[in-house]
Amino acid sequence: MSQQEDQYYIRKVLNGDDKAYSFLVERYKHMVFTLAFKIVKNREDAEEVAQDTFVKAYHSLDTFKGASKFSTWLYKIAYFGALDVLKKEKRRLITTTIENDHDINLSEIMGVLDQFEIENRTMIIKESLNELSAEDATLVTLHYFEELSLKEISEVTDFSANTIKVRLFRVRKKLAEILEKKLTPETIKSYGRK
């Protein structure tokens, strides 16, 4: 349904109704901005990347053939636009590494987080996501929030589906490790256990 609606508005824009484009902007602005923000890690640059994404997409709209979803096409422009900003500013992609090999008790982590108030839980998850590298954070957002398939994420990032599968497995491990570190007994106490 959403895809059909996108096509409807795209046709309207191509037929000269510029205002129809604002519906597409409204629909995808949060996701595009979030993707850019996860990569460039600051709001000003993310805003610029997100705006450039929509302007570029508008001017290339006649080249969009509809083989993939409009959203996937848009995310791809945003993803590479944000990486370009990092390159221009010569900022390196920060990569997080897995430091310890010990088994992480996932049940305990989930159990503890489930007992938190929703606000505290989101705060911890948000902080943990911010510790991920730009590319890992992008994968997490596309996979867990947008629930894109491996093939769709592959279209956005140009990584192969297998690479994405392996990276997502590692990201899960990293997240578990970060969460484990955050959920020290003191933290649990300070956030208040039910």
Add this chain to the structure above:
Amino acid sequence: MEENNSNDFDIFLTKAIKEVGLEAPSENFTNNIMAKVSLKEETKIRPYEPLISNVGWLFILSSFALVMLTMMFYQQDKEDISSVTPIFDSIFNIKSVDAVFNIEISEVTSYAVLGLVFFLYVQVYLVKKFRNKQFAV
């Protein structure tokens, strides 16, 4: 058992990340984009205008032809025109010009200058063509 835990963690992450939600851009985000889009649209509509218009080219060519013809007829009274060289001679050997500037230009120099001008025009044409291709959308 571990695989079960991993699957549960996957489900937990999906729920937790959806709870976190998305970041919100500035309030004027959509308006700014629509303003940028309409601004670029206006500049795109402006038609291409060549530096020298067709009328301009017509004027230049007709003036050039007129000068050449005048020179030919001016020279015809004095000398027999049997080849193209008297035309070139006439351009560089006008008595009034000589009288004012007293410049003596040899035949070789005049041909060289003419050749240079000719190649300059060819070069301008080629460079223009190349630049047009480079900036073509």
